[in-house]
Amino acid sequence: xxxxxxxxxxxxxxxxxxxxxxxxxxxxxxxxxxxxxxxxxxxxxxxxxxxxxxxxxxxxxxxxxxxxxxxxxxxxxxxxxxxxxxxxxxxxxxxxxxxxxxxxxxxxxxxxxxxxxxxxxxxxxxxxxxxxxxxxxxxxxxxxxxxxxxxxxxxxxxxxxxxxxxxxxxxxxxxxxxxxxxxxxxxxxxxxxxxxxxxxxxxxxxxxxxxxxxxxxxxxxxxxxxxxxxxxxxxxxxxxxxxxxxxxxxxxxxxxxxxxxxxxxxxxxxxxxxxxxxxxxxxxxxxxxxxxxxxxxxxxxx
Amino acid sequence: xxxxxxxxxxxxxxxxxxxxxxxxxxxxxxxxxxxxxxxxxxxxxxxxxxxxxxxxxxxxxxxxxxxxxxxxxxxxxxxxxxxxxxxxxxxxxxxxxxxxxxxxxxxxxxxxxxxxxxxxxxxxxxxxxxxxxxxxxxxxxxxxxxxxxxxxxxxxxxxxxxxxxxxxxxxxxxxxxxxxxxxxxxxxxxxxxxxxxxxxxxxxxxxxxxxxxxxxxxxxxxxxxxxxxxxxxxxxxxxxxxxxxxxxxxxxxxxxxxxxxxxxxxxxxxxxxxxxxxxxxxxxxxxxxxxxxxxxxxxxxx
Numbered sequence: 001x002x003x004x005x006x007x008x009x010x011x012x013x014x015x016x017x018x019x020x021x022x023x024x025x026x027x028x029x030x031x032x033x034x035x036x037x038x039x040x041x042x043x044x045x046x047x048x049x050x051x052x053x054x055x056x057x058x059x060x061x062x063x064x065x066x067x068x069x070x071x072x073x074x075x076x077x078x079x080x081x082x083x084x085x086x087x088x089x090x091x092x093x094x095x096x097x098x099x100x101x102x103x104x105x106x107x108x109x110x111x112x113x114x115x116x117x118x119x120x121x122x123x124x125x126x127x128x129x130x131x132x133x134x135x136x137x138x139x140x141x142x143x144x145x146x147x148x149x150x151x152x153x154x155x156x157x158x159x160x161x162x163x164x165x166x167x168x169x170x171x172x173x174x175x176x177x178x179x180x181x182x183x184x185x186x187x188x189x190x191x192x193x194x195x196x197x198x199x200x201x202x203x204x205x206x207x208x209x210x211x212x213x214x215x216x217x218x219x220x221x222x223x224x225x226x227x228x229x230x231x232x233x234x235x236x237x238x239x240x241x242x243x244x245x246x247x248x249x250x251x252x253x254x255x256x257x258x259x260x261x262x263x264x265x266x267x268x269x270x271x272x273x274x275x276x277x278x279x280x281x282x283x284x285x286x287x288x289x290x291x292x293x294x295x296x297x298x299x300x301x302x
Numbered sequence: 303x304x305x306x307x308x309x310x311x312x313x314x315x316x317x318x319x320x321x322x323x324x325x326x327x328x329x330x331x332x333x334x335x336x337x338x339x340x341x342x343x344x345x346x347x348x349x350x351x352x353x354x355x356x357x358x359x360x361x362x363x364x365x366x367x368x369x370x371x372x373x374x375x376x377x378x379x380x381x382x383x384x385x386x387x388x389x390x391x392x393x394x395x396x397x398x399x400x401x402x403x404x405x406x407x408x409x410x411x412x413x414x415x416x417x418x419x420x421x422x423x424x425x426x427x428x429x430x431x432x433x434x435x436x437x438x439x440x441x442x443x444x445x446x447x448x449x450x451x452x453x454x455x456x457x458x459x460x461x462x463x464x465x466x467x468x469x470x471x472x473x474x475x476x477x478x479x480x481x482x483x484x485x486x487x488x489x490x491x492x493x494x495x496x497x498x499x500x501x502x503x504x505x506x507x508x509x510x511x512x513x514x515x516x517x518x519x520x521x522x523x524x525x526x527x528x529x530x531x532x533x534x535x536x537x538x539x540x541x542x543x544x545x546x547x548x549x550x551x552x553x554x555x556x557x558x559x560x561x562x563x564x565x566x567x568x569x570x571x572x573x574x575x576x577x578x579x580x581x582x583x584x585x586x587x588x589x590x591x592x593x594x595x596x597x598x599x600x601x602x603x604x
Binding site for chain 2: 112113117118119120121124151152153155156157162163165166169189190191192215216217218219221222223233234235236239
């Protein structure tokens with residue numbers, strides 16, 4: 001089997017797979033790339049994980065995920081920043097082990113309001129502080145931090161970064177090679193300003209990763225799990241992907257689906273269906289074959 | 303009992319009450335104002351409803367709700383616009399029957415994507431078309447249409463208008479006395495741009511109503527019902543209300559809570575708890591007593 005040459009399987013789509021099982025599933029379906037997650041990497045240990053990635057011949061498109069740094073100064077914040085620094089090291093190691101074209105991109109989810117707090121403005125300011133604190137570590141490791149705006153329905157409990165424009169504002173004080181943004185259709189499709197903000201992200205050299213999955217209603221009881229195969233929902237992937245392509249982004253495109261039914265299905269079937277839905281709904285607007293000597297465009301800056 | 307002089311009970315908070323029961327509950331708790339809903343009004347008939355409102359001595363703050371006009375031209379759209387025109391007439395009649403200070407404001411929820419459609423841009427354009435089509439009827443009836451941005455989690459199935467900025471853009475081609483916006487904390491609190499857009503709404507003379515309730519997570523299985531008494535969630539009412547007050551808005555402030563537990567409680571208890579949570583969480587930032595000869599500020603325009 002072959003899959004689109006720019007398709008990457010984000011490991012969250014295979015949540016119940018070990019790293020070995022995830023690698024086998026995507027290799028079996030002809031993928032060239034994978035986006036790793038921290039928990040399955042840590043469960044085999046970073047050294048073993050990097051060997052597995054190197055042996056697989058897959059590119060690493062991102063490492064997911066760190067962040068969660070909206071709390072005020074204190075031991076909890078210090079622990080969070082330390083954990084983010086470990087994630088930066090993981091990201092660098094995994095990308096170095098991956099096939100040519102791998103990207104050292106660490107996806108960051110900001111975190112929600114601290115327990116008992118209503119200070120959204122303050123929480124957002126602490127995201128900016130955390131990015132500034134982590135940027136030197138990321139730069140030293142050759143890692144790009146990708147701050148991810150999450151759908152506003154997660155603003156209170158998962159991510160106070162809610163729009164692409166806000167993520168770009170947060171990234172702005174930093175070198176685009178060091179702090180970029182994650183562009184995810186599920187989180188952003190509703191935003192009346194999203195296409196112009198995608199163009200802005202391109203101009204500013206900030207698109208560190210592009211992730212896709214679909215939105216459908218009704219939402220499930222756990223709204224975290226309301227993601228779907230592309231084409232099974234309402235997102236206009238043609239328009240969205242064309243906007244991302246128009247910026248010059250030619251990196252891997254990750255499919256990240258949080259969905260209980262998808263998680264319960266056989267891994268090989270999920271890899272196959274993901275590739276099929278990508279080919280049908282997303283690939284028509286991103287058909288360019290990519291050179292093997294792919295350039296880390298995000299590192300060129302604006 | 304007395305309640306804050308600017309507090310209005312949006313009838314949706316008493317969803318299972320008849321109009322008579324809702325009036326009795328808010329009178330019993332000392333409210334001066336009510337925001338009516340179409341279904342309980344229609345179930346007694348408009349003529350009887352206007353008599354009941356007149357007899358109650360309550361102000362009418364808004365009439366809820368019409369809209370749902372994102373579909374393409376055809377019989378369904380024609381029927382929707384006709385229904386909106388009936389709602390305009392209802393609004394004018396109820397406001398005329400209400401006590402001095404009543405406002406003829408019809409809240410409009412845009413509607414989601416038409417079944418099978420992924421054309422969000424087109425759906426949003428049809429909202430603009432509908433407002434233009436209805437504006438002459440509203441102007442003739444002395445009614446202000448209040449387009450309501452709903453939380454982005456409802457974008458696909460209930461309202462393609464998702465931010466206050468977008469609502470203001472949609473309102474912009476029309477006279478501010480005829481097309482304004484509904485500002486609702488539950489839908490807008492997460493928006494990084496909301497306070498500046500509230501200021502803009504004030505400058506442009508577009509704040510037709512201000513509605514409050516709180517946001518808390520986890521969301522319930524039906525995400526429509528995740529609204530709470532003010533103070534029971536994460537919204538910073540002090541900052542939000544101060545921003546609305548700073549625009550000069552001095553109309554009634556409606557409490558609109560969709561919540562199964564609230565709906566199941568005795569009406570008198572809901573009216574009392576609503577007034578208490580308003581007094582504790584919202585009123586401290588909107589203490590100005592209002593003159594009886596209250597001016598319809600929204601009609602003065604920018």
